[in-house]
Amino acid sequence: MNGPLIVLAGLPGVGKSTLATRLGAELAAPVLPVDPIERVLAERGVFGDQAGLISYGSVAALAEVQLGLGLPVIVDAVNPVASTRGLWHDLADRTGVPLRVIEVCCADEAEHRRRVERRHAEAPAGQVATWEQTRVVRAEYEPYIGPRLVVDTSIDADPLPGVLAYLR
Numbered sequence: 001m002n003g004p005l006i007v008l009a010g011l012p013g014v015g016k017s018t019l020a021t022r023l024g025a026e027l028a029a030p031v032l033p034v035d036p037i038e039r040v041l042a043e044r045g046v047f048g049d050q051a052g053l054i055s056y057g058s059v060a061a062l063a064e065v066q067l068g069l070g071l072p073v074i075v076d077a078v079n080p081v082a083s084t085r086g087l088w089h090d091l092a093d094r095t096g097v098p099l100r101v102i103e104v105c106c107a108d109e110a111e112h113r114r115r116v117e118r119r120h121a122e123a124p125a126g127q128v129a130t131w132e133q134t135r136v137v138r139a140e141y142e143p144y145i146g147p148r149l150v151v152d153t154s155i156d157a158d159p160l161p162g163v164l165a166y167l168r
């Protein structure tokens with residue numbers, strides 16, 4: 001069986017990219033993050049909904065190529081609304097691979113804020129979300145409906161073994 005298509009979702013700063021990187025190394029799978037595409041578009045003056053559509057569509061197109069090669073693929077994106085999530089369901093159906101969704105959260109709000117503020121302080125201007133921007137995304141984040149594994153990175157335990165068990 002080819003795939004799976006593994007989609008990590010959750011607010012900025014919860015640990016999606018860290019988990020995606022570790023998972024990619026463990027599975028020898030390409031990790032396709034949306035953030036770098038959004039940064040390139042912002043550098044060229046493309047923002048908002050148009051940037052989101054282009055970024056998510058680009059990652060989906062790249063994922064389809066990798067899935068066509070028989071590789072598992074890891075998508076690293078906020079996936080805040082049903083329309084972006086539907087993209088991955090459609091891709092999995094079209095390519096005949098299983099879809100595995102991992103929703104990453106940080107239930108400890110103070111810890112989440114520390115992570116976001118630390119990332120923001122360490123990154124070049126405009127590269128990562130501020131705490132205020134993260135709060136806006138959280139307010140617009142639609143509840144995830146459907147099968148998924150929820151990983152709370154505020155818990156002091158390595159999530160990778162549980163994620164690998166979920167993927168088996």
